[in-house]
Amino acid sequence: xxxxxxxxxxxxxxxxxxxxxxxxxxxxxxxxxxxxxxxxxxxxxxxxxxxxxxxxxxxxxxxxxxxxxxxxxxxxxxxxxxxxxxxxxxxxxxxxxxxxxxxxxxxxxxxxxxxxxxxxxxxxxxxxxxxxxxxxxxxxxxxxxxxxxxxxxxxxxxxxxxxxxxxxxxxxxxxxxxxxxxxxxxxxxxxxxxxxxxxxxxxxxxxxxxxxxxxxxxxxxxxxxxxxxxxxxxxxxxxxxxxxxxxxxxxxxxxxxxxxxxxxxxxxxxxxxxxxxxxxxxxxxxxxxxxxxxxxxxxxxxxxxxxxxxxxxxxxxxxxxxxxxxxxxxxxxxxxxxxxxxxxxxxxxxxxxxxxxxxxxxxxxxxxxxxxxxxx
Amino acid sequence: xxxxxxxxxxxxxxxxxxxxxxxxxxxxxxxxxxxxxxxxxxxxxxxxxxxxxxxxxxxxxxxxxxxxxxxxxxxxxxxxxxxxxxxxxxxxxxxxxxxxxxxxxxxxxxxxxxxxxxxxxxxxxxxxxxxxxxxxxxxxxxxxxxxxxxxxxxxxxxxxxxxxxxxxxxxxxxxxxxxxxxxxxxxxxxxxxxxxxxxxxxxxxxxxxxxxxxxxxxxxxxxxxxxxxxxxxxxxxxxxxxxxxxxxxxxxxxxxxxxxxxxxxxxxxxxxxxxxxxxxxxxxxxxxxxxxxxxxxxxxxxxxxxxxxxxxxxxxxxxxxxxxxxxxxxxxxxxxxxxxxxxxxxxxxxxxxxxxxxxxxxxxxxxxxxxxxxxx
Numbered sequence: 001x002x003x004x005x006x007x008x009x010x011x012x013x014x015x016x017x018x019x020x021x022x023x024x025x026x027x028x029x030x031x032x033x034x035x036x037x038x039x040x041x042x043x044x045x046x047x048x049x050x051x052x053x054x055x056x057x058x059x060x061x062x063x064x065x066x067x068x069x070x071x072x073x074x075x076x077x078x079x080x081x082x083x084x085x086x087x088x089x090x091x092x093x094x095x096x097x098x099x100x101x102x103x104x105x106x107x108x109x110x111x112x113x114x115x116x117x118x119x120x121x122x123x124x125x126x127x128x129x130x131x132x133x134x135x136x137x138x139x140x141x142x143x144x145x146x147x148x149x150x151x152x153x154x155x156x157x158x159x160x161x162x163x164x165x166x167x168x169x170x171x172x173x174x175x176x177x178x179x180x181x182x183x184x185x186x187x188x189x190x191x192x193x194x195x196x197x198x199x200x201x202x203x204x205x206x207x208x209x210x211x212x213x214x215x216x217x218x219x220x221x222x223x224x225x226x227x228x229x230x231x232x233x234x235x236x237x238x239x240x241x242x243x244x245x246x247x248x249x250x251x252x253x254x255x256x257x258x259x260x261x262x263x264x265x266x267x268x269x270x271x272x273x274x275x276x277x278x279x280x281x282x283x284x285x286x287x288x289x290x291x292x293x294x295x296x297x298x299x300x301x302x303x304x305x306x307x308x309x310x311x312x313x314x315x316x317x318x319x320x321x322x323x324x325x326x327x328x329x330x331x332x333x334x335x336x337x338x339x340x341x342x343x344x345x346x347x348x349x350x351x352x353x354x355x356x357x358x359x360x361x362x363x364x365x366x367x368x369x370x371x372x373x374x375x376x
Numbered sequence: 377x378x379x380x381x382x383x384x385x386x387x388x389x390x391x392x393x394x395x396x397x398x399x400x401x402x403x404x405x406x407x408x409x410x411x412x413x414x415x416x417x418x419x420x421x422x423x424x425x426x427x428x429x430x431x432x433x434x435x436x437x438x439x440x441x442x443x444x445x446x447x448x449x450x451x452x453x454x455x456x457x458x459x460x461x462x463x464x465x466x467x468x469x470x471x472x473x474x475x476x477x478x479x480x481x482x483x484x485x486x487x488x489x490x491x492x493x494x495x496x497x498x499x500x501x502x503x504x505x506x507x508x509x510x511x512x513x514x515x516x517x518x519x520x521x522x523x524x525x526x527x528x529x530x531x532x533x534x535x536x537x538x539x540x541x542x543x544x545x546x547x548x549x550x551x552x553x554x555x556x557x558x559x560x561x562x563x564x565x566x567x568x569x570x571x572x573x574x575x576x577x578x579x580x581x582x583x584x585x586x587x588x589x590x591x592x593x594x595x596x597x598x599x600x601x602x603x604x605x606x607x608x609x610x611x612x613x614x615x616x617x618x619x620x621x622x623x624x625x626x627x628x629x630x631x632x633x634x635x636x637x638x639x640x641x642x643x644x645x646x647x648x649x650x651x652x653x654x655x656x657x658x659x660x661x662x663x664x665x666x667x668x669x670x671x672x673x674x675x676x677x678x679x680x681x682x683x684x685x686x687x688x689x690x691x692x693x694x695x696x697x698x699x700x701x702x703x704x705x706x707x708x709x710x711x712x713x714x715x716x717x718x719x720x721x722x723x724x725x726x727x728x729x730x731x732x733x734x735x736x737x738x739x740x741x742x743x744x745x746x747x748x749x750x751x752x
Binding site: 018019118119176178179182183184186187189190191193194196212215220223226228232234235236237247248251252255258259275279282283288314 | 604664
């Protein structure tokens with residue numbers, strides 16, 4: 001995509017949230033790639049996952065070392081082809097990359113929101129994303145696309161705004177978290193909440209931050225993003241120095257890697273945001289909301305679906321994707337399903353795995369063709 | 377078993393350890409159940425797992441609420457039948473239940489060992505267990521039996537003292553930890569090591585202890601002891617109060633359960649011991665020690681083997697047990713293998729699952745018959 005830059009939408013109308021509170025106004029930071037066509041029918045919304053943000057493709061400056069987080073899939077001639085689509089990606093509310101969240105200022109008090117920022121849900125995010133669509137003049141998305149927590153947003157779009165998207169692409173997601181998923185989130189949260197530097201979420205007033213809690217949270221999270229096989233291939237039981245030291249310093253490469261992942265993450269992410277994001281995952285359960293069954297929830301949808309999973313993903317295994325596929329089939333929706341063979345685990349959804357990229361590209365080419373045909 | 381009581385063996389000869397250090401003397405706390413026969417040929421050694429101890433069966437007093445940790449399998453007429461076997465279970469060195477370890481006194485300094493207690497390995501434990509066998513006049517165990525880390529000790533016995541056991545029973549174990557296993561241990565260790573109350577392991581000098589670190593360590597450990605299915609059946613997405621609160625207090629039952637498990641454990645276990653036990657797991661790798669392959673390591677064994685695994689165990693999956701079985705078969709050992717169908721996960725090895733208990737009992741009955749036949 002070359003050089004790109006973020007934009008900010010200031011939303012003045014209050015946003016009613018699922019938790020019962022209200023955001024009187026908010027900022028949404030977003031990026032766009034490609035051009036919106038005259039009928040505004042070629043827009044694709046990218047929803048980000050737990051630690052993602054609006055910077056999905058291209059570079060912010062010539063000095064930026066890495067492009068946006070999904071640059072492998074977004075750009076001219078790529079699966080999400082910016083020669084054909086107008087691609088939009090925003091930082092979700094509660095995030096820490098520019099949209100209103102714990103690290104931004106509460107306009108009513110002039111203070112940082114910190115732990116007082118309202119709890120967000122997938123439904124709230126979708127509602128706020130609809131405001132962005134309104135502002136951009138997009139009545140209907142050609143597709144809403146996301147992996148993991150982003151896939152849950154795509155699914156929620158299909159339920160909450162059935163007429164405002166043609167297609168939902170739901171990758172490496174689940175219709176709700178399992179008890180084990182919630183348990184891992186709870187360990188991550190407790191790591192942060194009990195860090196003595198957390199100060200009830202007001203660490204910024206104490207000129208500190210719960211670094212160690214964030215490191216632990218990310219370490220445990222990271223284990224669930226990789227498959228056992230991926231870790232075996234990447235590290236096995238390799239030692240950092242070729243022999244045992246019989247101490248608590250790093251002995252195995254995998255220990256070094258995990259600590260590094262945790263430390264890097266802790267420097268770039270806000271603890272209050274991490275807590276909010278894990279709770280949004282826990283709360284996601286459209287079946288519960290619509291009376292009990294996933295079929296009942298999906299009965300409202302109108303769009304076409306592409307559901308994708310990865311056979312080594314044990315965080316949201318293919319079985320969880322098939323629950324979505326089966327419920328969609330049961331209510332008569334058009335649904336394509338692909339289970340990609342890869343050892344990369346949950347993280348696979350971010351990687352340029354040839355079969356994955358090819359199938360995603362093929363589906364979206366058909367979406368673009370459909371949009372073109374409709375415009376003629 | 378009714379009322380039982382622990383004994384202490386004081387070992388005066390120095391114990392050379394794998395880490396290169398030496399324990400000049402040590403105490404081993406153990407219990408025995410049943411009677412040793414005249415030829416001392418009916419003794420069974422039980423090796424405990426990460427958080428276990430010597431109290432495997434019976435009650436210490438009429439007030440004790442729960443019997444020893446493997447009471448379901450040890451006793452008159454039970455799979456490890458005390459009418460036929462003399463059963464011995466000890467607290468491993470480095471433990472916190474009476475044997476020499478971080479919470480006991482270093483005889484050379486008169487101070488608590490604390491973090492200065494030497495790093496232990498499975499090989500060291502087996503060597504110390506052989507001292508206990510010597511003291512009890514047991515030249516050869518009828519069987520050495522253990523689950524998880526205890527199963528690794530049984531395997532190490534077969535390698536290090538091939539003539540001192542007739543049978544090894546290796547349950548829910550692995551021939552070495554995977555990168556993922558090590559990663560989970562590392563998260564647990566980092567939780568403890570970075571707890572501000574850890575004080576480099578000398579918390580007892582500061583009148584405190586790394587409670588929160590131990591809680592987190594146990595929470596993450598506990599997730600790996602249960603299967604996803606077991607958690608689903610036990611908790612699903614049940615809410616503690618029937619509705620969402622949109623806060624960081626407990627919402628789901630599984631959160632409440634995990635916190636409770638962590639808190640209970642933190643009150644009853646020593647942090648330095650927990651660190652040592654996880655390192656012993658990481659270091660276990662008989663193949664590495666014997667030149668590279670598991671077959672080479674097992675070439676030295678002479679005993680019969682029963683290997684058991686549980687199909688829902690993802691900590692040490694059946695695949696890991698089959699690695700042991702295949703290597704044993706390759707070197708021509710007598711090996712029986714059973715994969716038990718249960719949703720209980722790794723924890724299954726501690727539970728009275730009918731098929732498991734039946735197969736274990738059947739194997740050990742044959743061992744007892746063999747001992748009897750030899751004595752005649």
